[in-house]
Amino acid sequence: xxxxxxxxxxxxxxxxxxxxxxxxxxxxxxxxxxxxxxxxxxxxxxxxxxxxxxxxxxxxxxxxxxxxxxxxxxxxxxxxxxxxxxxxxxxxxxxxxxxxxxxxxxxxxxxxxxxxxxxxxxxxxxxxxxxxxxxxxxxxxxxxxxxxxxxxxxxxxxxxxxxxxxxxxxxxxxxxxxxxxxxxxxxxxxxxxxxxxxxxxxxxxxxxxxxxxxxxxxxxxxxxxxxxxxxxxxxxxxxxxxxxxxxxxxxxxxxxxxxxxxxxxxxxxxxxxxxxxxxxxxxxxxxxxxxxxxxxxxxxxxxxxxxxxxxxxxxxxxxxxxxxxxxxxxxxxxxxxxxxxxxxxxxxxxxxxxxxxxxxxxxxxxxxxxxxxxxxxxxxxxxxxxxxxxxxxxxxxxxxxxxxxxxxxxxxxxxxxxxxxxxxxxxxxxxxxxxxxxxxxxxxxxxxxxxxxxxxxxxxxxxxxxxxxxxxxxxxxxxxx
Numbered sequence: 371x372x373x374x375x376x377x378x379x380x381x382x383x384x385x386x387x388x389x390x391x392x393x394x395x396x397x398x399x400x401x402x403x404x405x406x407x408x409x410x411x412x413x414x415x416x417x418x419x420x421x422x423x424x425x426x427x428x429x430x431x432x433x434x435x436x437x438x439x440x441x442x443x444x445x446x447x448x449x450x451x452x453x454x455x456x457x458x459x460x461x462x463x464x465x466x467x468x469x470x471x472x473x474x475x476x477x478x479x480x481x482x483x484x485x486x487x488x489x490x491x492x493x494x495x496x497x498x499x500x501x502x503x504x505x506x507x508x509x510x511x512x513x514x515x516x517x518x519x520x521x522x523x524x525x526x527x528x529x530x531x532x533x534x535x536x537x538x539x540x541x542x543x544x545x546x547x548x549x550x551x552x553x554x555x556x557x558x559x560x561x562x563x564x565x566x567x568x569x570x571x572x573x574x575x576x577x578x579x580x581x582x583x584x585x586x587x588x589x590x591x592x593x594x595x596x597x598x599x600x601x602x603x604x605x606x607x608x609x610x611x612x613x614x615x616x617x618x619x620x621x622x623x624x625x626x627x628x629x630x631x632x633x634x635x636x637x638x639x640x641x642x643x644x645x646x647x648x649x650x651x652x653x654x655x656x657x658x659x660x661x662x663x664x665x666x667x668x669x670x671x672x673x674x675x676x677x678x679x680x681x682x683x684x685x686x687x688x689x690x691x692x693x694x695x696x697x698x699x700x701x702x703x704x705x706x707x708x709x710x711x712x713x714x715x716x717x718x719x720x721x722x723x724x725x726x727x728x729x730x731x732x733x734x735x736x737x738x739x740x741x742x743x744x745x746x747x748x749x750x751x752x753x754x755x756x757x758x759x760x761x762x763x764x765x766x767x768x769x770x771x772x773x774x775x776x777x778x779x780x781x782x783x784x785x786x787x788x789x790x791x792x793x794x795x796x797x798x799x800x801x802x803x804x805x806x807x808x809x810x811x812x813x814x815x816x817x818x819x820x821x822x823x824x825x826x827x828x829x830x831x832x833x834x835x836x837x838x839x840x841x842x843x844x845x846x847x848x849x850x851x
Contacts, residue, residue, distance in 0.1 A: 381425070382553075382599035385418055389592030393585055404580050409448040411591050416441035418595030428604045433477040437594060440470030461522040468529035475536040475558075481607035482545030492664040493625060494538035496657055498531075500628035503653045505531050507635065507646055509569055530565050537562065545609060548602035548726030557593030560586050604790075608728040625664070629657040679753040681731060682738045690752035690760050691817065697764060698813020701806055709763035709771025712820040713778060713801040716832035718757035721795055729789045730757075733797055740781045744774075760817070768805035768837070775801045775835040783833060798833035800824055809838055 389411065396407055419438035423431045447463030454460070509527045537558045545551070564586030571577030597603060632654035636647075679686055685693075694710065701708050715737065722730040734757065741751050741759065750762040761778070763771055779801055786794040802824030810816040819838050827836040 382422075382596045382601075385414075385599050386592060386596040389414070389588075389595065393588050393592065396585060396588060397580070401580055404584075405448070405452055408584060408588060409445050409452075411588050412441050412445040412448065415591040415595040416445065419598040422595075422598030422600075422603055425599070426601055426604045428606070430477070430481060430607055433474045433481075433607065434598055434603070436470045436474035436477070437598070440467040440474070441591065441594070443467045443470060458522065461525075465522065465525055465529060468526075468533055472529065472533050472536060475533065475540055478607050479536060479540050479543065482540070482609055483543045491539070491543075492660050492667070493621070494535070494542045496625050496628045496660050496664070497538055497542075498535040499653055499657055499660075500631045501534055502531055503632050503635065503650060506649065509573075511646065512573075526565075527569060530562065530569075533558075534562055545607070546602075546605045546726045546728040548600075548605050548608075548728070550597045550600040550603035550606050551726070553593050553597035553600060554606065557590040557597065560593065561590035564590065602724075602726045605726045605728055608726070625661060629661045632657065682734055682753050684738060684759070685750065685752040687752060687754040687760075690750065690754055690762065693750055693762055694817060695813050697762065698806055698816065702813070706765060707767050707806055707808070709766035709768065709774070709803065709805045710816050710820045711761040711763065711771060711775050711778065711801055711803055712754065712817070712824045713759050713761075713775075713782070713799045714755070714824055714828060715757040715782070716798045716800055716828065717795075718797070721797070725789055725793065725795075729793075729795075732789060733787050733795070736787045737782055737797065737799075741778065744777060744781055760820075766805070768803070768808045771803050771805050772835065772837065775803045779833065779835055800828035800832045801835040802827060803835060803837040 392407060392411055396404055399407060416438040419434050419441070423434050423438075428434060443463050443466035447460050447467070450457070450460045450463060505527055510524060513524050513527070537555075541555045541558075564583050567583045567586070568577055571581075571583065577583065597606075632650045635650060677686055677689055678684070697708055700706070715733070718730060718733065721733055734753075737759070738751070738753075741761065745751055745761065746763075748764050750764075752760045752762075754760045761774075763774060766774070779799055782797060782799045784796075786796045788794045802820040802822065804810060804816050804820035804823065806813060806816050810819050823836040823838050827834045830836070
């Protein structure tokens with residue numbers, strides 16, 4: 371690990387705790403000190419971002435520096451507001467922050483998501499269109515209809531909507547789910563939520579300086595600074611494989627509500643959408659088309675995932691189990707035998723928690739490469755869990771399977787796996803070995819026997835091979851290197 375990172379691994383946490391403390395005392399201060407503290411936190415976030423870039427040296431720092439510039443622009447607007455009050459210069463500085471954020475997020479998206487990739491575009495598109503309908507009907511259109519509203523005032527909700535669109539593309543798209551990413555994404559959500567509450571409060575006259583809405587903005591600044599100071603900020607723009615994943619219950623509910631929102635606006639009490647009928651109907655049709663396309667893509671993806679793991683290209687658990695049954699029946703019928711190995715990576719969760727999911731994906735792909743280099747063409751490798759693999763060794767007895775398992779254990783552990791130019795990790799594995807017919811009377815029992823042996827190896831400390839009798843004491847033969 372880079373000495374530069376080792377020196378300040380928890381600087382982000384220190385900054386976050388100090389920021390939360392500042393947020394707590396913000397609400398007990400008089401109005402003028404509140405304004406000074408608010409501006410100071412904004413400036414500190416900009417400084418934290420610059421410090422994070424200097425300390426952690428991301429491959430493409432320009433996105434982070436644009437976020438810092440946005441904070442400086444907003445802090446400048448706050449300072450001008452304290453000195454001269456409202457004015458065009460203040461609005462330009464405030465709006466400048468949104469422009470900087472928008473460009474920074476676009477740069478992150480372009481680096482995280484391959485060009486032309488549209489598999490993960492539908493979900494954010496549904497939510498953005500739904501939010502756009504609400505924003506137009508209840509915020510932008512009333513402002514535009516007011517003859518006294520300036521273009522700068524209308525620009526605020528428009529830029530909010532644009533930032534929301536790119537933020538959703540960033541959050542719901544592929545790419546590294548690092549701690550820094552989660553901090554940044556949470557900060558964006560908090561900022562946009564505070565903006566919405568501010569717009570509602572300003573419209574009905576309930577917003578006051580020093581309210582909880584201001585606290586939301588302060589928290590978003592703190593989260594931005596903490597994200598930049600976290601060591602994983604180096605991998606925030608790392609790409610991950612494009613996979614149309616399953617839709618969880620909460621996500622599906624949100625998508626359906628978003629797709630139905632224009633229709634609800636037409637029939638709900640007040641029927642605000644009726645005044646904008648062509649716009650709302652067009653949005654409703656587009657949302658339904660997007661939702662149907664999402665479900666079609668999901669169905670196709672699930673069929674493919676049932677056969678091949680999209681990350682590693684290995685066979686899935688279902689295919690592995692089917693082959694065990696087929697080869698098992700053949701072996702029993704011909705009085706033959708075959709071996710089965712299951713392996714689980716010992717420190718995989720630690721790697722993901724420390725360096726992020728892209729690092730974990732890199733480890734998995736490298737382990738698969740090493741397994742393929744060891745296996746014969748007739749052997750079958752499958753991914754049977756998040757960080758668990760199975761190997762079916764045809765025409766192999768327990769003796770061969772045990773020696774082969776030791777060769778696999780050694781190949782996984784050596785050499786270290788490089789994550790980038792500065793960081794390499796040593797990954798070990800716990801392996802379970804079983805052979806038919808020696809360790810199980812029927813094929814359907816063999817996988818369970820191997821997994822039980824693997825669990826015993828893991829519970830014994832990992833980085834070892836077990837069969838159902840106990841730990842294997844064999845030396846890896848050079849023919850498998």
